[in-house]
Amino acid sequence: MALIALISGIALTVTAGRYDFFGDELYFLSSGRRLDYTYADQGVVVPLFARIADVLAPGSLIALRFPAVLMCVGAIVVAALIAYELRGNRRVQMLAAGTYATSYLVVTQVALSTFSFDATLTAVITWLLIRWVRTRQDRLIIVAGLVAAVDMQVKWMIPIVWACLGLAVIACGPREVLRRPALWMASAILALSLVPILIWQSRHNWPQLAMGKIIGAEQDATGYGPIGFLPQWLGLAGFLGTLMIAAGFWGVWKMESLRPYRFIAAALVIMTVFVIITHGRPYYPTGFFPAMFALGAVTFWQFDRKRWMNLAMIPLIAVTVVTYIGTLTLMPLPSSWRTQTYDAIDLGFRSGLWGTTNWDKLVAAVDTGYDTLTPEQKSNSAIVAQGYWQAGAIEELGGRYDLPATYSPSRGFGFFGPPPDSATTVVFVGLDTAEPDLRSRFGKVERVARLDDPMGIPGIDRMVSVWKCQDPKQSWSTMWDSMTTLYFDLGQWRDPRWTTRPTH
Incomplete structure (x- = not known):
């Protein structure tokens, strides 16, 4: 028994970094930077371990997943x-x-998740x-x-x-x-x-x-x-x-x-x-x-x-x-074997066989949008991501860029709070379909970058746009209540129940 546990522990640790960050892992890292006694959809244990890994070995997938490996063993x-x-x-x-x-x-247990524990x-x-x-x-x-x-x-x-x-x-x-x-x-x-x-x-x-x-x-x-x-x-x-x-x-x-x-x-x-x-x-x-x-x-x-x-x-x-x-x-299989996703079923298989990849392209696109701001606009700006995965990726991988604070109205991230009311310009990243809603909330909306790799993942490097949004029509503290949602739009859901939006 001890031998099986030891071999498994070594094998899982050595191979723990083969997949890129999963979206929820990025969220746990963000949650760990905002430690609280509980959160909207889970307790404090996983964010706490994510924070420990983030402090001891920033950016290390193996360090992040090692607690999950121990749980598996x-x-x-x-x-x-x-x-x-x-x-x-x-x-x-x-x-x-x-x-x-x-x-x-x-x-499945090796990725840092609530399931692991x-x-x-x-x-x-x-x-x-x-x-x-x-x-x-x-x-x-x-x-x-x-x-x-x-x-x-x-x-x-x-x-x-x-x-x-x-x-x-x-x-x-x-x-x-x-x-x-x-x-x-x-x-x-x-x-x-x-x-x-x-x-x-x-x-x-x-x-x-x-x-x-x-x-x-x-x-x-x-x-x-x-x-x-x-x-x-x-x-x-x-x-x-x-x-x-x-x-x-x-x-x-x-x-x-x-x-x-x-x-x-x-x-x-x-x-x-x-x-x-x-x-x-x-x-x-x-x-x-x-x-x-x-x-x-x-x-x-x-x-x-x-x-x-x-x-x-x-x-x-x-x-x-x-x-x-x-x-x-x-696994993950070679990227050249990737297939296009057409619905959520395809997306599920894609995540299992290839993982979630190209976060760096998403963050680079956000930086491209941020570079379009004037110095005055940058002094009163923020990054807003439509999805909590995107927000986590920007926080984790955006260190190489001089980006402002990141916010998101999505799921647990929305409970971390809105941008300050002084943020009169935001760089918003999300699915292409987000533009009509943005135009109803801001006086000026300009798309400044787009990612749409046919073989990409919706929300990461496919069907994604970056907008420069100016002159919010309401204060952020007021607007945030109508923006926050537990629904996580991946762009390929096909279910009539999504017509209702649970709000903050």
Whole structure:
């Protein structure tokens, strides 16, 4: 197990910089420069780690992603620890750890994101509860509550995870835990961790509530709605992982030794159904995967297998390992292989196969627009980006240029505040379609640069324009409320629900 974790850690660290910045990573860097106890759509943990990386190794992708690598390695270790709790021998522990280590989860988990931390912390909670089932040590439940409170400062999915576990225990047992004061103490710890977040949300018109509809529409637009959910969900598990999940479900229902742990499988089902109904992201329930991989490994090892079953495992493991190695070494694919994007589905595949690239071209175009300003205009100017990805890129990569402060009305960036009212000239960067709105807000609007590479990415180097906007018709402090939006326009969404704009 230790060897698998070590090899995985080295491999993931060495290859962590192969993709350029993802848009959310740029946003986390910007958030880290404005540290707060919470934000519009996530807690403080990820921005804090982004800030630490930004201070210690500015511009380093490996440093930025190293905390995510540690979280990924941690999930591998937790899978093995759960197998140990289930009385699995070393080979079973290696199978559980190896299943997670070679799943597609490790590829998605390496980019700095809330998912990187949330998945591992959820896995730790399941391990603590499984250990409680074996030992009945109530302090484990309290520790689980503390871990949940930490996870609450990452992403606000953990109350749903906690509720799904509770419903699963009610349905499948062990119901004895419901009578333990430690459970209610742990739940109180989690509840207390919500209080500062709820206060912030109430003061800012509850943006997180509006994000549910936004995320659901994004999932549908990218082809990963209810119909496409399960294929992607299983794709994250990988070939071997899918087998282990199936074996885990079989084991908790058929094997006497695993029946006390039925609640894990039930919680996964409950949460998966909830996420499908609410049109959530397919990776939301994957914090249960390490436990399911461990349950599957124990089941597989104890199952009276036929010889053909053992032989069938050889090509399955081979395909899993080759796919894993290929993913780490061959992706992103060569830029010459890029294809044009026509809709959000294409854009999703493009991001996975090539990443998000050419941020430098976007920032250079903004600098070109800024150079058109006179010295007097520059003294009262600001940069405004339509999208929070663009704003993050300008802040991160604009150091080589003498640009003014950057603002954006997009999602969490909008809550960082508007430009000062003294900014009578702004350089605005966004999609080509933004011009009519700009003309309604400014006395003078002039397009000064354009990026439209047919093979580019909308919002980065395709369908993008830079405008010089002068004489705002309202003060920024007034205009900002009507500009801020949780909707993130990538230029290729095709969904009627986007006709409404959640505002600040």
